[in-house]
Amino acid sequence: MARQSSALIYLFGADRAALALTGQQLAVFGFEVQSFDRVAELLAAMHSASPFAVLVDTVGADVIAQLETQIPLIKRLAHGPIFMAISGEPVSRQIALMRLGVTDFVNRPLDIQKLVARLDQQLDQSAPEPYRVLVVDDSDAMLKWLELTLGRAGMQVHKTHDPLDVLLLLERHKPEIVILDVYMPEYEGDEMARIIRQQPRFDGVPIVFLSTETNRPRQLMARSMGGDDFLVKNMPPEELVAVVSMTCERYRRLRQWMTRDSLTLLLNHTTLIESLETAVPRAVREQDVLSFVMIDIDHFKNINDQYGHMAGDHVIQSLARLLRLGLPPGALVGRYGGEEFAIVLPGVAPLHAAHLIDALRQRFAAFPQGAEKVATFYASFSAGVAPLQPGQSAQQLVEAADLALYDAKARGRNQVLLYSATGSPSGAQGK
Ligand SMILES: Nc1nc2c(ncn2[C@@H]2O[C@H](COP(=O)(O)OP(=O)(O)OP(=O)(O)O)[C@@H](O)[C@H]2O)c(=O)[nH]1
Numbered sequence: 408m409a410r411q412s413s414a415l416i417y418l419f420g421a422d423r424a425a426l427a428l429t430g431q432q433l434a435v436f437g438f439e440v441q442s443f444d445r446v447a448e449l450l451a452a453m454h455s456a457s458p459f460a461v462l463v464d465t466v467g468a469d470v471i472a473q474l475e476t477q478i479p480l481i482k483r484l485a486h487g488p489i490f491m492a493i494s495g496e497p498v499s500r501q502i503a504l505m506r507l508g509v510t511d512f513v514n515r516p517l518d519i520q521k522l523v524a525r526l527d528q529q530l531d532q533s534a535p536e537p538y539r540v541l542v543v544d545d546s547d548a549m550l551k552w553l554e555l556t557l558g559r560a561g562m563q564v565h566k567t568h569d570p571l572d573v574l575l576l577l578e579r580h581k582p583e584i585v586i587l588d589v590y591m592p593e594y595e596g597d598e599m600a601r602i603i604r605q606q607p608r609f610d611g612v613p614i615v616f617l618s619t620e621t622n623r624p625r626q627l628m629a630r631s632m633g634g635d636d637f638l639v640k641n642m643p644p645e646e647l648v649a650v651v652s653m654t655c656e657r658y659r660r661l662r663q664w665m666t667r668d669s670l671t672l673l674l675n676h677t678t679l680i681e682s683l684e685t686a687v688p689r690a691v692r693e694q695d696v697l698s699f700v701m702i703d704i705d706h707f708k709n710i711n712d713q714y715g716h717m718a719g720d721h722v723i724q725s726l727a728r729l730l731r732l733g734l735p736p737g738a739l740v741g742r743y744g745g746e747e748f749a750i751v752l753p754g755v756a757p758l759h760a761a762h763l764i765d766a767l768r769q770r771f772a773a774f775p776q777g778a779e780k781v782a783t784f785y786a787s788f789s790a791g792v793a794p795l796q797p798g799q800s801a802q803q804l805v806e807a808a809d810l811a812l813y814d815a816k817a818r819g820r821n822q823v824l825l826y827s828a829t830g831s832p833s834g835a836q837g838k
Pocket of ligand 1: 704705706707708715717718719720723745746816820
């Protein structure tokens with residue numbers, strides 16, 4: 408089967424110049440784009456590397472007739488959405504195209520920000536992370552049954568028969584639900600729930616008790632100890648899957664609301680700092696490199712003053728998307744404050760980090776910004792990169808990156824500087 412890449416987009420159309428422009432604009436947001444003006448070439452490419460999405464942008468009556476044979480061929484090979492750029496197509500024609508396989512329509516001339524928002528939405532839906540479940544039960548048979556039933560439903564199950572492992576496993580796997588056996592030889596489920604609830608960082612994780620217990624007062628007692636639900640052990644598998652899925656989904660939404668910034672969907676300030684505080688000791692333990700980056704959009708006050716607050720918000724969102732899609736897996740990206748961003752790069756050496764950020768700086772500076780009824784303009788950012796040094800705390804690392812950012816601003820902005828302990832920034836990436 409063809410390999411599917413989450414950021415790969417194929418453009419198909421007759422106008423090479425228009426495709427090239429769209430390709431350039433999508434590349435700014437971290438998408439990898441390839442353009443085709445012949446359907447045979449597009450199909451051949453789809454055979455070898457399946458894109459996340461296909462965008463068909465074809466004008467002219469002669470090609471419309473051809474599309475009726477081409478779209479079904481594209482659909483047969485597509486694993487993701489097929490977008491089509493249209494201008495004033497009647498609804499009946501749109502329905503006919505949908506029946507052939509088109510999943511989404513976008514209006515011509517293309518509004519790249521809106522297109523990217525739609526693509527982002529599809530990306531989030533196309534790659535749902537499996538729910539993470541922790542099960543604690545002294546019976547191996549019960550653990551196996553839970554693992555098999557929930558695993559078959561696509562969940563990631565971690566299991567233990569030792570209640571004393573619970574805190575360690577919570578820390579390691581960040582489960583979105585804990586299923587606790589009520590009666591275990593040495594410790595009872597409600598006692599474990601109370602221990603879990605003592606830790607503020609696990610305070611919200613749903614705990615569901617699993618027992619043969621049908622005694623209502625006993626169930627209520629267990630729930631008063633910090634459990635969220637009570638399941639009986641011989642319940643049908645589909646009921647178990649439904650309850651666990653709903654509980655995980657609710658917790659995931661709540662977490663998203665608590666940990667993400669609503670404008671950009673990046674990690675919020677508190678969560679980013681917490682992630683850094685976890686990543687620093689881990690890097691020390693594993694003797695691995697780690698880089699921390701602070702980014703600030705240049706002259707952002709002027710952008711707001713000149714083009715309006717909404718255009719300013721669009722600039723923030725476009726940089727957020729670029730950072731979300733343009734950094735290696737494992738990067739933790741957060742909105743640090745208004746027009747400030749911060750990135751934790753575990754396993755990335757400082758020079759490599761500076762190069763990565765500088766490539767994004769160039770793409771961002773080349774991207775035409777704007778909002779409805781606002782003239783096109785360009786924005787830029789400055790960044791400071793600091794490597795984790797021996798004995799350094801998370802707070803000191805933030806201060807080092809902030810100093811390098813301050814220097815990048817002082818030296819004229821639109822540049823990336825590497826922090827140097829001697830006070831003179833090194834490894835500068837220029838304009
Ligand atoms: N549109 C918009 N503006 C914001 C948001 N958060 C903060 N700001 C504005 O961002 C501006 C930040 O300006 P400053 O910190 O003075 O610096 P600057 O103009 O970016 O200039 P330099 O950092 O010196 O290049 C302020 O005017 C804030 O009101 C936001 O969410 N949306």
